[in-house]
Amino acid sequence: MEKKRLLSLDVLRGMTVCLMILVNNGAGEHIYSTLQHSKWNGMTPCDLVFPFFLFIMGISTFLSLKQTNFAWNRQTACKIAKRTVLLFAIGLFINWFDLLLQGRALDFEHLRIWGVMQRIAICYGAVSVFALSINHKRTLPLIATLLIAYAMFLMLGNGYAYDSQQNLIAQIDIHLFGQAHLYHKSPVDPEGLASSLPAIAHTLIGFYCGRLMAMARTTEEKVLKFMLVGGVLVLIGYLASFGLPLNKRIWSPSYVCITCGLAATCLGLLMYVIDMKGVSRSRLTFFLVFGTNPLFLYVVSELLSILFGSRAWKEELYGTLHAIIVNPYLASLVYALLFTLLHAAIGYPLWKKKIYIKL
Structure with a gap:
């Protein structure tokens, strides 16, 4: 099973x-x-892929750390720290490789700090520390707290403004890291530090679903739980989108809920087709x-894409x-x-x- x-x-x-x-x-x-990807508000099928990966990583983190009984020890802590640093370093290397093939290998003043691998690193590290340090029964309250706090931050900080000078998310990244080290094709860096907060909540939803999976006694129960969680999250996200529109660039709370809901639903369907029907x-x-x-x-793929382009x-x-x-x-x-x-x-x-x- x-x-x-x-x-x-x-x-x-x-x-x-x-x-x-x-x-x-x-x-x-x-x-x-x-x-x-959608330019700003809204969502295309393309906007589903990265959030799906973070959701899956949350589940995988639960399953991986469950093998150690979520025991906080030197060996596990070192493993988490090393992997977090490695993932972040690989992301930096990808960005540097782009500069290298442009003949700007030493142009570190324009090296982008953030990226997909860096966000994966931060979310993995944060969720792993949570998994080993906090009672897992507090997962849902923590997710709700993070998303509500971020929603308030968006409303008070003009987070939906398509202008980096007015958008507090952009301003935080600019002041902390400098415009030269950020993504330049969007008002905000889509993988910047400020929007990593809801991304961590996103990965925690996957972690919570991993816990649900482990607690289920039968495949049928797993499928039902994932379909139920998926439906509830999509509904919450849809309702939230009236006040907080879907937006991948700022990783809005409605975007978190809907994409996690769709990911949970897809996994439930795959469990049904693969595990129950035996494809x-x-x-x-x-x-x-x-x-x-x-x-x-x-x-x-990222390295070859840069190579082919250059x-x-x-x-x-x-x-x-x-x-x-x-x-x-x-x-x-x-x-x-x-x-x-x-x-x-x-x-x-x-x-x-x-x-x-x-x-």
Whole structure:
């Protein structure tokens, strides 16, 4: 039973990482809107991938630390600290690699401090410390406190202002780190420090769902719990969106609830299909390839994306595809699909040989 439950999680993780790579690697100037992040308020399917990953990481953190009985000791603390630092350092390396290929290897004054891996590091570290330090019965009150506090912060700090000079979230990051070290294609850094608070709450929701999963006695009970939690969170998020619109850039509370709700629902459906209906494992191979080495393949995708872009390989390949496929949107999608399949080819032998590269 445990093996099947973990299989469901691996499949959802694989789907998420696969889509992360796909949506991050469109080519040309014409990309389907569904494969682009919303500019500000609102949400596209593309805006689901990163929150799904944080939700899954919350569940995985619970399952991992449960093996140590959530005991706070030197070995576990060192493991958490090392992984947190490693993830953050990898994120910095990705940003530096971009500068390197631009011929600006020593331009540390413009090195972006934040990014996807850095946010993963902060959320993992914070939730792991919570898991070892605080009674897990306080998970829901803590999540509610974090999201309510952040909602008040947004309202009092003009958090929805599309102007970095007026938006307190942006101003905090600017004053702490400097504009040169932040993301420049949005009024606020979408992975900055200030908006990490709701992202931690987001990961804690996944942690709470991991606890629900462990407490369930049967697969049917797990499915029902995830579907119920998913439905409740989507409803809460929808109601909250009337006063606090969905917004990935600032990681709004409504965005947290709806994306976590959808992730819980998807996991419940996968448990039903895989664990209860017994879908053949061979049919899941493609997503298991991504799900068993998720962060490794994501990091490789980021480095290759930077390399392809800096060497004009991306432009040349897209140009070749566009010459064959007249529709520029379709040509861009085909490029992204080929790029994703490249990573499936990289990950397949690792999965086949049961080599799991843990970051």
